[in-house]
Amino acid sequence: MSQTSTPTVPVLSVKNLTTSFLVDGDWKSVVRNVSFDVMPGETVAIVGESGSGKSVTSLSIMRLLASNTSRIEGEVMLNGRDLLSISEKDMRGVRGNEASMIFQEPMTSLNPIFTIGRQISEVLTRHKGMSKQEARAETVRLLEKVRIPNAQSRFDEYPHQFSGGMRQRVMIAMALASKPKLLIADEPTTALDVTIQGQILDLIKVLQEEEGMSVLFITHDMGVVAEIADRTIVMFRGDEVETGPTEEIFHRGKHPYTRALLSAVPKLGSMQNHAWPTRFPVVDMKTGLAVEPIEVAGTVEKGRTPVLSVKNLVTRFPIRSGLLSRQTGAVHAVENVSFDLFQGETLALVGESGCGKSTTGRSIMRLVDPTGGDISLDGYDVLRLDQVSLRNMRKSVQMIFQDPFSSLNPRMTVGSAISEPFIKHRLGTVKQARDKTADLLEKVGLSADMAKRYPHEFSGGQRQRIAIARALALDPKVIVADESVSALDVSIKAQVCNLLLDLQQTLNLSFL
Helix, strand or coil: CCCCCCCCCCCEEEEEEEEEEEECCEEEEEEEEEEEEECCCCEEEEECCCCCCHHHHHHHHCCCCCCCCEEEEEEEEECCEECCCCCHHHHHHHECCCEEEECCCHHHCCCCCCCHHHHHHHHHHHHCCCCHHHHHHHHHHHHHHCCCCCHHHHCCCCHHHCCHHHHHHHHHHHHHCCCCCEEEEECCCCCCCHHHHHHHHHHHHHHHHHHCCEEEEEECCHHHHHHHCCEEEEEECCEEEEEEEHHHHHHHCCCHHHHHHHHCCCCCCCCCCCCCCCCCCEECCCCCCEECCCCCCCCCCCCCCCCEEEEEEEEEEEEEECCCCEEEEEEEEEEEEEEEECCCCECCCCCCCCCCHHHHHHHHCCCCCCCEEEEEECCEEHHHCCHHHHHHHCCCEEEECCCHHHHCCCCCCHHHHHHHHHHHCCCCCHHHHHHHHHHHHHHCCCCHHHHHCCHHHCCHHHHHHHHHHHHCCCCCCEEEECCCCCCCCHHHHHHHHHHHHHHHHHHCCEEC
16 A cells, blocks of 8 residues: 655546436436545545446546447546547547556456567557567566566467466556556456455555556455555445545444445454354445344255265366377366265365366366266266266256356346246246246346346346356256356355355255
């Protein structure tokens, strides 16, 4: 966290920012009268949950919203210039030079067909007029600056050859290429492992000190806010409900929504003396108040036959090279993993990226083919099933993925996506499927009338809730949840965990 003096002129000054979207012929405001300043060298966090307007605020500042379906009003002063009154040509000069932005998912910002080095070099040749040789040398320096090892050799590698944390470092290097005075970071650590998240936050703080930048940090994670922000703005449903020094917000927050956000953060030791998982407080999105959970007993029945049994599971992926793509080695993704999962039990596989936990889940679902071992699921010998039997088996086990956007068909309404497995497996009439869809949407914290909308019309957190509703459509016995809440807001995460516990209680579900 930067130590700032009290300069009189802010780098960024936002006054009465109001952003509206054109919906069915009418303008609907999603951000209303937001005002704040960011001083030189200061880090200001905007915190709120999905739909609070925090990301729309940052996109409005950078004028990255479609001009034909959005309307931005108010004043956005960057280094004394009103960004809302300049031409698009001038605004392109501002982006990257005076202000840069990094996003939650770097793979959507990086071009997969160009090398990392080429993409960063392009910024330098375009905005700084460097030659190719100068740009290459500067790019290598930037990659080293963001702690990417072997920067010289990795210059010619592609985005898919980098891990999630390394890709985010590349995005930071690209954002710093033109030495901007303001860095806007929109949820840059949400999808990263906790240790990688800590490294990225430390990196941003170090670079901020070295470059003398101001940072506007968008997040839903109160832990990140405590780590990085000098001042904090709390947003709720498009309104700025509280602002002040971060320490004051944490210890003397006045607005009910601020206090509810803080109460929804799990505290170390809160599970002590409990024989089963404990529900979390959740935020009532209508009132902004925290709702304390109702305690219930556990559901695990000890001593029975496991619903899922994994013995000595091995999954390896071939490494191929050469003109004929001959196998030259293998990636040992999972080695001799064994465990039992009982009815009504939750078993956690924990580890960082690359440890094999996701591959274990995919192996159980036969989304990848294991190399060896045994998997028994609800009486099925999973590794020896033909395609027809495998389809029937998958009614008993469903998977929830980390990225809902890639698991939902963008051309289907969410109602159709949720009801599709119910209809395909002929478990009821179309009306019953529609009623079940409405019920599932309500259970995961959405309204039934959202069934007619498409995935792109929802925030990331809302899309994950839709994916969870879809997984529940067949009333499975086992749910494999692969990082299913890692990218959700803290209270939505609590709500979903509580939902899963409720379902476990009523349906005797098992969770991996």
